[in-house]
Amino acid sequence: MTRFRAGCTALLALGFAACADSNREPVAPNVGADAGFFANASDDEQGDFSDRRNIAIRDDCDPRDPAWAPTEGCLLRRGDVTFAEFNAEMNSPLAASVVGHQAWRNDPSYAEIKAGKAIRVRNEGGRIHTFTEVAMFGGGKVPSPALNKGLATAPECPPSTDIPPGGSTVITGLAVGNHRFQCCIHPWMRALIKVKPGDHAEH
Secondary structure, eight states, X not given: OHHHHHHHHHHHHXXXXXXXXXXXXXXXXXOGGGGGOOTTOOGGXXXXXTTEEEEEEEOOBOTTOGGGGGGTOXXXXXXXXXXXXXXXXXXXXXXXXXXXXTTSEEESSEEEEETTOEEEEEEOSSSOBOOEXXXXXXXXXXXXXXXXXXXXXXXXSTTOOOBOTTOEEEEOXXXXXXXXXXXXXXXXXXXXXXXXXXXXXXX
16 A cells, blocks of 8 residues: 555656646746746745745747747747737727737736835746836837727837846835836736835834
8 A cells, every 4th residue: 555655646746747847938048046936936935035026927929830930939938829819819899908918917917025125027938028117007119009009108118128038137126105017018018016115114
């Protein structure tokens, strides 16, 4: 009986390991310390980055679809969204502004940190994105009516910095309060970061 249980345990472990292989892993190599990045890891699970929260920029482009090639391609190893599907989900007859494909998202889209802490943002998708702080959510910098339907361009977007697949940035120095971030290429990709007073803040 003991050998049987041990054998089952080994098989279960192998099964979980196989299932853990993500279909959103970018082809581009991880950058430095980002190799241990987990979008929803708890403070105890973040190792050396226990004083930071993490946000993953995600998409699910299909690298087998050559239609992505003219616009920087798709650097995911595996993905399920063709260029045609992406465009089909762009708008809704019930909405006056762009809806966008919901596989293109920030994960999580809402996070809380204490003043003085940092947030690490990493592009886990296969497409180029930005994570740009804006005063108000708006349209992006790409001159495409489909991507920006019904939105006025956010003034912060034209000079925004691109984050390539596998790339990352660390955001620091945010004041207490709410901070809005969006992708300036796919403007429905939004995030709200709430900065709360630190442990030693005066009340």
